[in-house]
Amino acid sequence: MSVAVCSLKWEAARSGRQKIVYDSDGYHLVRFPYVLGDEQYDPWHMHDPGRGGTTAPSKFPDARSGLIWPSHDGWGTLSALVFWEPDSRPTEYRSRFVRDPLSLSTGYDSTATTDSVPTRGGQYRAYTWQMFVHPGTPVGLKISARGPGDVRIAAPLMLAEFKLAIQTDVVRP
Numbered sequence: 001m002s003v004a005v006c007s008l009k010w011e012a013a014r015s016g017r018q019k020i021v022y023d024s025d026g027y028h029l030v031r032f033p034y035v036l037g038d039e040q041y042d043p044w045h046m047h048d049p050g051r052g053g054t055t056a057p058s059k060f061p062d063a064r065s066g067l068i069w070p071s072h073d074g075w076g077t078l079s080a081l082v083f084w085e086p087d088s089r090p091t092e093y094r095s096r097f098v099r100d101p102l103s104l105s106t107g108y109d110s111t112a113t114t115d116s117v118p119t120r121g122g123q124y125r126a127y128t129w130q131m132f133v134h135p136g137t138p139v140g141l142k143i144s145a146r147g148p149g150d151v152r153i154a155a156p157l158m159l160a161e162f163k164l165a166i167q168t169d170v171v172r173p
Contacts, residue, residue: 002168003167005041006042006046007040008032008040009032009040009160010030010031022154023101027142030080031061033060033061052064063102068139070164070166071135071166073135075131075170079163081126082143082160083160087123089153089155090118093117097112097140112127
């Protein structure tokens with residue numbers, strides 16, 4: 001079995017705060033730097049700043065820096081880790097994985113949407129989902145913090161990780 005992996009990590013302590021900007025779907029596409037090291041791993045160039053643009057390469061923290069472009073057709077395991085800074089305003093935290101979140105190829109298609117209420121401790125969330133992935137369709141991690149009345153809150157993040165592992169020898173009938 002052959003597996004292609006892309007592992008992305010962003011930390012406020014290293015890269016500065018990430019401004020939470022809600023898209024028309026009510027979610028923020030989490031952005032990741034293009035530098036490798038630490039938990040960042042991308043030998044198949046799935047987080048390539050040259051992908052998805054018509055002219056200039058992407059630069060962190062633009063929206064395209066939130067994309068992983070699968071290197072192979074296959075069965076993908078998406079996983080994410082999100083640490084929110086302490087904030088008493090949110091009454092709900094949401095996340096979702098999205099195929100083509102910027103509608104650059106096949107069109108926006110969300111999956112695995114989850115929601116949870118705040119806990120008494122830290123707001124630390126881990127997510128996993130599996131699905132078929134394709135080189136021409138990027139994937140992204142989107143998040144949202146909501147308050148009473150479903151009001152979107154720009155609650156700050158401390159850390160985010162986003163990973164894709166593709167089993168490349170899957171045969172579809």
